[in-house]
Amino acid sequence: MSVVPAEVLPGGALAADETSGRAPAALGPRARLWPSLCAVYRAQLSRARVARIPLLFVATFQSIGIMILMRGVVDGGAEAQAVVAGSSVLVVAFVALNLLAQYFGQLRASGGLDHYATLPVPPAAVVLGAAGAYASFTVPGTVVTAVTGCLLFGLPMTHLWILVAVIPLAGAALAGLGAALGLLAPRPELATLLGQLGMSAALLLGVLPADRMPEVVRFARDLLPSTYGVEAFARTFGEAPAWGFVLGDLAVCAVVGVVSLAVATWAYRRAAVR
Amino acid sequence: MCAVRGLTKTYPAVRGRRGAPGTPALRATDDVRLDIAQGEIFGLLGPNGAGKTTLVRQLTGLMRPDSGSVEILGHDIVCHPERAARILAYLGQESSALDELTVSLAAETTGRLRGLDARRARAERDAVLDELGLAPIAGRPLKKLSGGQRRLACFASALVGERPLLVLDEPTTGMDPVARRAVWSAVDRRRAERGTTVLLVTHNVIEAETVLDRVAVLDRGRVIACDTPSGLKERVAGEVRVELLWRERAPLEVPEVAALQDRALESGRRWTLRLAPEEARTVVATVTGGAAFAALDDFTLATPSLEDVYLALGGAAQKGLVKA
Ligand SMILES: Nc1ncnc2c1ncn2[C@@H]1O[C@H](COP(=O)(O)OP(=O)(O)OP(=O)(O)O)[C@@H](O)[C@H]1O
Ligand SMILES: [Mg+2]
Numbered sequence: 001m002s003v004v005p006a007e008v009l010p011g012g013a014l015a016a017d018e019t020s021g022r023a024p025a026a027l028g029p030r031a032r033l034w035p036s037l038c039a040v041y042r043a044q045l046s047r048a049r050v051a052r053i054p055l056l057f058v059a060t061f062q063s064i065g066i067m068i069l070m071r072g073v074v075d076g077g078a079e080a081q082a083v084v085a086g087s088s089v090l091v092v093a094f095v096a097l098n099l100l101a102q103y104f105g106q107l108r109a110s111g112g113l114d115h116y117a118t119l120p121v122p123p124a125a126v127v128l129g130a131a132g133a134y135a136s137f138t139v140p141g142t143v144v145t146a147v148t149g150c151l152l153f154g155l156p157m158t159h160l161w162i163l164v165a166v167i168p169l170a171g172a173a174l175a176g177l178g179a180a181l182g183l184l185a186p187r188p189e190l191a192t193l194l195g196q197l198g199m200s201a202a203l204l205l206g207v208l209p210a211d212r213m214p215e216v217v218r219f220a221r222d223l224l225p226s227t228y229g230v231e232a233f234a235r236t237f238g239e240a241p242a243w244g245f246v247l248g249d250l251a252v253c254a255v256v257g258v259v260s261l262a263v264a265t266w267a268y269r270r271a272a273v274r
Numbered sequence: 275m276c277a278v279r280g281l282t283k284t285y286p287a288v289r290g291r292r293g294a295p296g297t298p299a300l301r302a303t304d305d306v307r308l309d310i311a312q313g314e315i316f317g318l319l320g321p322n323g324a325g326k327t328t329l330v331r332q333l334t335g336l337m338r339p340d341s342g343s344v345e346i347l348g349h350d351i352v353c354h355p356e357r358a359a360r361i362l363a364y365l366g367q368e369s370s371a372l373d374e375l376t377v378s379l380a381a382e383t384t385g386r387l388r389g390l391d392a393r394r395a396r397a398e399r400d401a402v403l404d405e406l407g408l409a410p411i412a413g414r415p416l417k418k419l420s421g422g423q424r425r426l427a428c429f430a431s432a433l434v435g436e437r438p439l440l441v442l443d444e445p446t447t448g449m450d451p452v453a454r455r456a457v458w459s460a461v462d463r464r465r466a467e468r469g470t471t472v473l474l475v476t477h478n479v480i481e482a483e484t485v486l487d488r489v490a491v492l493d494r495g496r497v498i499a500c501d502t503p504s505g506l507k508e509r510v511a512g513e514v515r516v517e518l519l520w521r522e523r524a525p526l527e528v529p530e531v532a533a534l535q536d537r538a539l540e541s542g543r544r545w546t547l548r549l550a551p552e553e554a555r556t557v558v559a560t561v562t563g564g565a566a567f568a569a570l571d572d573f574t575l576a577t578p579s580l581e582d583v584y585l586a587l588g589g590a591a592q593k594g595l596v597k598a
Contacts, residue, residue, distance in 0.1 A: 024348030027360035028437060029389030039386035047374040107370060115371035118334050118364035119387040120356075273336065273355060 031121045040121075040129025041136075048137050052099065059094035060141040063087040066207055067149050076153065078234075079209045084149030085234035086207035088163070089170055089226050091141040093202035096175035097226075098195040100134045104182025105191020108271050117272035127179050127264045134178070135171025142167055146233075159236035162246070169253035170229030174202075176260025177225065183267035202226040225256040275471055276310040276333070276439065281342035283328055302328040304495035306342070312438075313465055315472045319482050319580065320492035326475045327367055329492070330441050333473070334364045346439060362439040363388070365432040369416065369424060377419070377427040378403065378412040381434045388435030398434045405463075406430050406456045421448035429457055436468065443475045458485050479580045491584055498587045503580060510578040510586045514554040517574045518545040518561060525569040530560045539585075543571070548582055 031039075048056075070083045107113055116126050142163060150157045178195055185191035205221040213221070221227050232249035235241050283303045290296030302325040310316045318326045331337040333344050335355030344351040351358050372380040381402060385395035403409050408423075408430055416424050429445050440461070446454045464470035476482055482489050483503045490500040499506060518524075520543045526532045534557065538545040549557060554575060561570050578586075 025361070025438070027349070027357060028435075030360060031387050031389040035391070036387050039383050043375055043379055043383040046376070046379055110370040111366060111368040112370035112373075114331075114336055114364070114366045114368065115384075116387070117336055118359050118362070118366075119384065120359040120389055121387040125387075273338065 028120065031119065031125070033122050033125050036121045036125040037129045037132075040126055041133050044130050044133030045136060048133065052095075052137055055099060056095065056137055056141050059091045059138075060144055062094070063090050063141070063145040064148050066090070066203070067145075067152055070207070071152060074209065080153040081155060081234045081237040082209050082230070083207055084146065084153055084155060084237070085230045086203075087149055088142050088146040088233060089166070089206055089229045090199075090203055091145050092135070092138045092167060092170050092229070093174050093199050093206070093226050095138045095141070096131070096134045096171050097178040097181075097202065098199040100131065100175050100178035101182040101185075101195030101198070102188075102192045103130070103134075104179050105185050105188040105195075108183060108191075109188040113268075113272050123268045123272070124261075124265045127176075127261060127268050131172065131175035131179055131261060131264070135168060135175050138171060139167055155237045159241060162233060162236045165250055166229050166233050166253075169250050169257060170226055172257030173225035173229070173253045173260055174198075176257055176262075176264050179264035180260055180267050183264060183271045206230045225253060225260070228252040228256075275312040275347050276308070276473070277343075277345045278306055278308040278333065279343045281306040281329070281332060281339050281344065283332060283337065283339050285328075301495050303332065303339070306492075306495075306497055308490055308497065308500070310471060310473060312471050313469045314487045315461065315465065315474060315485055317474045317476055317482050317486035317489040318492055319476055319479070319489050319584070321477060324477075324492040325495040326477075326492055327443055328495075330364075330443055330473065330475055334358050334362060334441055336364075360389075361437065362441050363432045363435070363437040365429055365440070365442045365445055367443045369428045372428060372431060373417045374415055376413055376415050377408055377430070380416060380427060381431045384431040385434035388437075390435050395434065398436075402430045402433045402460075405460055407452075422450055422453055425449055426453050426456070429460075433460065433464075436464075436470075438469070439471045439473065440464075441473045444477070445474070446476075446478070446481065454481075461485075479584075482580050489580070491587060493584075493587070499583070506580060506583045507578055510548070510582050512550060513548045513578055513582065513586075514551050515574075515576045515578055515582055516547045516549055516554050516557055517576070518547070518570065519543055519572040520545070520569050521571045522569070525566050528560075528564070528566045531566050548578070548586070 067083060067087045074080050074083055146160055146163060147157065149155065150160070177198065181194040181198065182191040185194055201220070201224055205217065205224055206226050210218060210221060228249040232246045232253070235246050281303050282301070282305055285300045285302055287299040288297045306329060318329065320326050328337065332339045333346070333351065335351050335358030338355070339352060346358065346361050349357045349361060375383065378399060381399040382395050385398050386392065390398065403412050406426055406429070408427060411419065411423060416427055419427065425445065425448055432440065432442070446457055449457070461472055465472070474486065486503055488500065488502050489506065490497045491506070492498070523543070524531055524535070524545065526535065534547065538547050547557065558573065558575065560566060561573060
């Protein structure tokens with residue numbers, strides 16, 4: 001089939017061992033962090049358009065359903081604020097934690113990581129690009145849930161702009177956790193299970209009013225990164241929000257986000273070379 | 275340009291859980307030695323489970339060998355597996371990373387991740403999609419394509435962002451002849467213009483004979499032969515392959531046919547025999563005349579193919595390799 005014998009090719013020589021004693025050839029370019037992060041982000045976002053939109057609806061309806069149920073249980077005030085904030089952040093947990101854990105778990109099990117591992121791309125770009133895209137999918141659902149919640153419980157919408165900070169920071173923390181779980185789980189079913197458990201925890205611990213829970217559960221609640229996103233958001237519904245505490249809660253999200261994304265990047269590196 | 279010495283990899287034993295039996299440790303590549311020259315289309319041929327994928331995963335830095343060395347263009351891939359990504363493009367057996375992207379975005383993203391800037395990536399994407407005839411389906415997600423189209427789209431991604439070495443794991447599985455031809459002419463063009471080297475995994479004998487410069491036959495992790503396809507065939511040049519296709523079953527009541535049964539490789543109604551030329555002539559005379567002829571549906575006489583070489587070398591899979 002070949003029309004060209006190998007001997008006449010540019011630089012071609014069919015002698016064995018011809019490499020020894022020659023200087024190593026120049027390497028191809030490395031993909032830089034920022035452009036490759038953008039490329040991964042864009043690709044992941046387009047995946048969402050194909051496959052994830054129905055799931056986004058599920059996430060939003062789930063949160064709205066929970067708020068409707070809770071309307072009979074809580075009687076306005078601080079509890080209503082917690083329910084609306086919890087349900088909104090639950091959308092983030094559903095997509096960023098649960099779906100991302102599933103995605104990375106499956107990618108790893110099916111050998112899909114090979115594709116990225118044989119490209120000269122920094123591990124952080126793959127993890128951050130995917131986490132960023134998954135956090136972005138949550139924006140419409142979270143906003144719709146928050147607005148619906150405000151209407152249902154008669155809360156002010158004055159400070160809903162805080163979502164601009166809550167979504168990326170809670171998103172980073174939860175997506176980092178999801179990616180790390182997906183990449184560290186030895187089997188994909190386990191990754192799915194962990195993602196689901198994480199989301200259930202966010203649901204139970206984030207939406208249900210904290211002061212009705214036993215001490216142990218409240219401790220678990222303090223360990224979950226989504227809690228701080230919920231608290232930051234809930235505080236802004238007050239008459240005069242304590243902005244210092246809001247910032248403090250958001251800072252916790254940011255720190256957890258940095259740590260969990262670093263762990264996820266490490267996990268990716270570990271998973272890529274078996 | 276690529277030198278492999280003493281490459282060995284053993285998959286560890288897995289202890290059985292309740293009910294399910296464990297698997298013993300398995301030496302998937304065993305002291306493999308290869309030398310691939312620049313501009314060569316070098317093939318790895320072997321049956322399922324021979325260790326071809328395991329071998330190329332070690333060459334691409336995806337898997338650490340237990341022992342042995344891999345040197346590509348002067349770089350030690352065992353010590354610096356991350357350099358492999360900057361020397362070679364790899365087309366794996368799986369495509370799950372790209373499945374939900376459109377053909378065009380898959381190619382463009384891969385180019386970007388191979389270090390091209392946005393404009394170059396788009397330009398190369400368009401060129402490669404045109405070259406492979408993928409332009410009409412460029413906007414469709416890989417998941418919604420047929421198996422052969424998807425494979426071709428993955429191959430396109432492997433070509434965006436030029437590399438001096440292409441490592442292709444069964445690139446043409448599921449492709450029709452037109453797509454196959456597109457693949458081989460794209461490979462040939464790169465080789466002619468840039469001296470690109472290709473390491474190709476296949477278990478398709480016909481493909482191996484037509485496109486490869488040299489081929490290493492792999493069996494249970496070991497290289498059992500390495501030569502040009504015609505050089506390998508010379509080893510069995512003294513033999514002829516006779517295939518007999520019986521109508522319903524072999525007429526074992528005919529003594530001459532019964533005598534052949536031991537030497538035949540049976541698969542359903544088909545018997546395959548490797549014989550010296552005179553013997554073959556006798557066999558053909560026997561089955562085309564007399565009592566056996568009534569039971570015969572068809573027969574062929576052929577010069578040996580790589581498949582016969584493989585069998586003559588004592589390959590484990592006595593049923594032969596998969597044919598196209
Ligand atoms: N991750 C793994 N763990 C344990 N054993 C494995 C693993 N991957 C492959 N094997 C075993 O190693 C052997 C070689 O597998 P490999 O995938 O390299 O074969 P192959 O030659 O590529 O086959 P095919 O033609 O089917 O692609 C097989 O016996 C296989 O069962
Ligand atoms: Mg294989």
